[in-house]
Amino acid sequence: MEGPIVGVIGIIVMFAVLFLLRIPAAFTMAIVGFAGVVYVTSFKAALGMIGADMWNIFSSYGLTVIPMFILVGEFAHWGGYNNSLYNATYRWFGHYRGGLAITTIMACAIFSAISGSNSATAATMSTVAIPEMKKYNYRPELNAGAVAAGATLGVLIPPSIVLVIYGLYTGQSIGKLFFGNVIPSIILTVLIAATVFYICWRHPDWGPKGPKSTWRERFGALPDLIEISLLFGIIMFALFTGCVTATEAAAASCALGLIMCLMRRKLSWKGFIASVTDTLHISAMVFIIVAGAVIFGRFLAVTRLPFEAASWISTLALPGWALFWIIMLCYIIGGCVMDALAFLLVSLPIFYPIVMEMGYDPIWFGQVITIVTTMGAIMPPVGLCCYVVAGMAKDIPLSTVFKGSLYYIPSYIIAILLLMLFPYGTVMVLSNLVR
Amino acid sequence: MKYLERVNIALNGFLMVIGGFAVLGIMTVATANVVLRMVHAPYRGAYEVVSFLGAVVIAFALGYTEKKKGNIIVEILTERFPKRLRKTLEGVSCMISGAFFSLVSWQIYEYGMKILESGELSETLKIAFHPFVFAVSSGFAVLALTLFVDLAGLFVNREEG
Amino acid sequence: GHAASIVLTYANFPPATTFPSIQMERWAKEVEKRTGGRVKVQTFPGGTLLPAKNIFDGVVAGMADIGNFAMSYQPGRFPLSEAIDLPVGFRNARAASMALFDLIEKYQPKEFAKVKLITVFTCPPADIMTRIPVRSLKEIKGMELRTSGTGTDVLRRIGAIPIGMPQSEAPEAIQKGIVKGNVSSMEILKDFNFAAYLPYAAEANLFVVSFAVVMNKDRWDSLPADVKKVIDGLSREQAEWTGAYVDDHVREALEWSKKKYGHQVIRLSDADQSEISRLTRPMIDDYVRKVTAQGLPGREIMKDVYALKQKHEKKYR
Ligand code: NA
Ligand code: NA
Numbered sequence: 001m002e003g004p005i006v007g008v009i010g011i012i013v014m015f016a017v018l019f020l021l022r023i024p025a026a027f028t029m030a031i032v033g034f035a036g037v038v039y040v041t042s043f044k045a046a047l048g049m050i051g052a053d054m055w056n057i058f059s060s061y062g063l064t065v066i067p068m069f070i071l072v073g074e075f076a077h078w079g080g081y082n083n084s085l086y087n088a089t090y091r092w093f094g095h096y097r098g099g100l101a102i103t104t105i106m107a108c109a110i111f112s113a114i115s116g117s118n119s120a121t122a123a124t125m126s127t128v129a130i131p132e133m134k135k136y137n138y139r140p141e142l143n144a145g146a147v148a149a150g151a152t153l154g155v156l157i158p159p160s161i162v163l164v165i166y167g168l169y170t171g172q173s174i175g176k177l178f179f180g181n182v183i184p185s186i187i188l189t190v191l192i193a194a195t196v197f198y199i200c201w202r203h204p205d206w207g208p209k210g211p212k213s214t215w216r217e218r219f220g221a222l223p224d225l226i227e228i229s230l231l232f233g234i235i236m237f238a239l240f241t242g243c244v245t246a247t248e249a250a251a252a253s254c255a256l257g258l259i260m261c262l263m264r265r266k267l268s269w270k271g272f273i274a275s276v277t278d279t280l281h282i283s284a285m286v287f288i289i290v291a292g293a294v295i296f297g298r299f300l301a302v303t304r305l306p307f308e309a310a311s312w313i314s315t316l317a318l319p320g321w322a323l324f325w326i327i328m329l330c331y332i333i334g335g336c337v338m339d340a341l342a343f344l345l346v347s348l349p350i351f352y353p354i355v356m357e358m359g360y361d362p363i364w365f366g367q368v369i370t371i372v373t374t375m376g377a378i379m380p381p382v383g384l385c386c387y388v389v390a391g392m393a394k395d396i397p398l399s400t401v402f403k404g405s406l407y408y409i410p411s412y413i414i415a416i417l418l419l420m421l422f423p424y425g426t427v428m429v430l431s432n433l434v435r
Numbered sequence: 436m437k438y439l440e441r442v443n444i445a446l447n448g449f450l451m452v453i454g455g456f457a458v459l460g461i462m463t464v465a466t467a468n469v470v471l472r473m474v475h476a477p478y479r480g481a482y483e484v485v486s487f488l489g490a491v492v493i494a495f496a497l498g499y500t501e502k503k504k505g506n507i508i509v510e511i512l513t514e515r516f517p518k519r520l521r522k523t524l525e526g527v528s529c530m531i532s533g534a535f536f537s538l539v540s541w542q543i544y545e546y547g548m549k550i551l552e553s554g555e556l557s558e559t560l561k562i563a564f565h566p567f568v569f570a571v572s573s574g575f576a577v578l579a580l581t582l583f584v585d586l587a588g589l590f591v592n593r594e595e596g
Numbered sequence: 597g598h599a600a601s602i603v604l605t606y607a608n609f610p611p612a613t614t615f616p617s618i619q620m621e622r623w624a625k626e627v628e629k630r631t632g633g634r635v636k637v638q639t640f641p642g643g644t645l646l647p648a649k650n651i652f653d654g655v656v657a658g659m660a661d662i663g664n665f666a667m668s669y670q671p672g673r674f675p676l677s678e679a680i681d682l683p684v685g686f687r688n689a690r691a692a693s694m695a696l697f698d699l700i701e702k703y704q705p706k707e708f709a710k711v712k713l714i715t716v717f718t719c720p721p722a723d724i725m726t727r728i729p730v731r732s733l734k735e736i737k738g739m740e741l742r743t744s745g746t747g748t749d750v751l752r753r754i755g756a757i758p759i760g761m762p763q764s765e766a767p768e769a770i771q772k773g774i775v776k777g778n779v780s781s782m783e784i785l786k787d788f789n790f791a792a793y794l795p796y797a798a799e800a801n802l803f804v805v806s807f808a809v810v811m812n813k814d815r816w817d818s819l820p821a822d823v824k825k826v827i828d829g830l831s832r833e834q835a836e837w838t839g840a841y842v843d844d845h846v847r848e849a850l851e852w853s854k855k856k857y858g859h860q861v862i863r864l865s866d867a868d869q870s871e872i873s874r875l876t877r878p879m880i881d882d883y884v885r886k887v888t889a890q891g892l893p894g895r896e897i898m899k900d901v902y903a904l905k906q907k908h909e910k911k912y913r
Contacts, residue, residue: 019512019513020512020513020524021513021524021527021528021531022508022513022521022524022525022527022528023508023528023531023532024506024508024528024532025506025508026506027506027528027532027535030535031531031532031535034535034538037659041658041659042658044657044658045654045657045658045659046659047538047542047545047657048542048650048653048654048656048657048658048659049646049650049654049657049659050538050539050542051539051542051543051544051545051546052546052646052647052649052650052653052654053647053650054539054542054543054571054575055490055543055546055568055571056647056649056650058489058490058493058494058571059486059487059489059490059567059571060486060489061482061485061486061489061761061765062765063489064461064485064486064488064489067458067461067489067492067493068461068462068465071458071462164764164765164767164768165764167767167789170613172789173789173792173793175767175771175792175793244469244472244772244774245765245768245769245772245774247461247465247485248465248466248468248469250465251461251462251463251464251465251466251469252465252466252469254462254466255462255463255466258462276455276458276459277451277455277499279458280451280454280455280458280492280495280496280499280500281496281499281500281503283458283492283493283496284493284496284497284499284500285500285506287493288497288500288506298644298645301640301644301645302645302659304638348642391506397514472740472774475738475740475757476757477740477757477759479748479752479757479758479759479760480760482759482760482761483760546653549653553672553673553707554672554673554675555670555671555672555673556671556672557671558669558670558671558744558745558748558760559748559758559760561671561672561748561749
């Protein structure tokens, strides 16, 4: 059998197992990917791959940001800081419909400016935001959807792993890519927040209005925010002016958060143990999803399906814009069936030259690609962010998370259309400032 | 059966304690490195140490996560299946996953042996790093064990019920 | 005519635009041409088939038929080629590649017993690319510099603070000031656009990184004799081609960087050059001691390295 056909069959088998066998999604991707590699190469070769790949993923420095940002979220959670944060925002915005969901989106955007990955953002924000929104009788569709969509900002807003990889691959300046990303990030954040307004307008009971607080109550809630804002300010200052990696910023914020909790006697021994335990098992859950996606991607690479599909598309005699949208579609589908980064690595060498030949600006194309791969993270059935959120919120089933997230898909498409209509105003105006 | 279950839980708990120290270790090393860099004396091995500790953190939490059923299952279709069929599928799932992760554990062990025998050292610190590889291997072994104990548990419950 | 009856898969770790991947494409094209289209080579750049540190083992296991990897990134595993990575001051990749080729040909080291060696080559000598100009050795004292391979030891000995991290994380680290520069061969100024944030370079010829291309032994044995002959015939030629290509590419990258970003190359004084040699000399003694303990003729290897360096550098300037 031809390699690419094996790849297509592999994708079908993966979905069949996923939907019918009650094997965890991460295990399914790894097992089907492994079996596929056995089929295409040999048992011996597949065995060699699995050992080394697992070690490589587990010992990757970039991914250590995940346990660190989960831990800081846990300390803030068990130390009661999130309570204060949400209590204060509720005093100020709770009497608007969906006010807390908007706050969640904003908090996701802020977290994203620290974290390069959407799984870390999804995991952290799930612990922080979902219990609070639940407390104020928000519907699970709105809670989970807002966190999942907000978390995709993790790979969009710099520092973004996708943009760094794109820059290295294509030789484009990372600085230009990050600066060019500022307006698209704002556009998408605003669009996602607007979607929350829309949802609450359509379903008034999903994000109920709270009672209006008095001005005294509003200002009375503010001192609770000082410590957490201070912590946040220090991290942001370190990241943007100073000299730390994302992992280091996360680690330092953990340490500061821990010291703060201990000094204020906010964190009990029980809370401390729970923080560490939760961090461990949430990180394990996220890592094993990443590992499954990498192994399944490895199988697709061996079948050459991504390469062949891409080069087949490039040979079609179509006008430039049609070709462009077909490429976009490939990225959307690719983002649905495999890890966005893995698909990016496989496809860029083939698509990038085609797109450049069509005369598009490389910095601009980087932004479009990032938004599209980002959207893949909330698309059923493999959207990574939704899996993480469903895993974190034990009482919200995966189907509800996906249902809640689907409302946000138009935001991404509108963002891409805006980028297509106004390439200069959205991207180049800032990226051109960088030397 | 009860005894096996207890051994399994104790093992997961033991690994979680080590994993907990490792995660605090990452926090300490990475934070210390930020401070050291401010005084222009960064620790050149910080990257490597953090990466290796990260591997331990995740690997040692695998069994516990499975025990808590923390890994996400797509239930859109199967939640409509009859209870009996669902239980059988759960057994099949444990068996396939357990077998697979036994393979993974064995292969990571082999990978560690290869590094040990060839004398390969870490890139920056030039230290032998195979103990970390073996740690990841044992994490997967405990995951596989947990899955097999769960499988056995399904059988026992069926006989009793 | 024959349809392509033999398909070989070739795994590589850096992106498609970098020189190790370009030499892979060249090799694939030559093999296809010289076998009259009977052999087709499917290339997998960017670590899509095998990640960097698993390419050698992956080829032994049969995950890929052929693989290119950096021996220097797995210290201890390829002791013979480590001699070429030592700070002996190679001046270009062509001479270093040929010296590596001849050294391996002479000693037939046991680390390659499980594979068929297709070719070897090195990157151009590493120089110090920085944000602020470095005009003398004194000025890099206490400076945090990103590097890899032998670089950590070299930098430590000449007084800098080496930070080992992958090339892919360097741009962010530079922009945030975690490191003040990058110690690597200079084609990256253009290939990865480092010229945009590292406008100065001090030419120091510190060390090279050595690469090997290997093939699965069973796969090799299964090939017809005439195909084997083509591949063997290409071995030395490919090493030389790659060295020459990347040397030219460095020159091109420097011109491009100068034109586009006003990039400036600073030549360190002769006194500084010999000071670097003096400071890093213990690394060579350590190497000899280490491999002698492993049963290799350390002193003889180093003598050969110097002789080969002289021989090839006379030919390729
Ligand atoms: Na981000
Ligand atoms: Na759930």
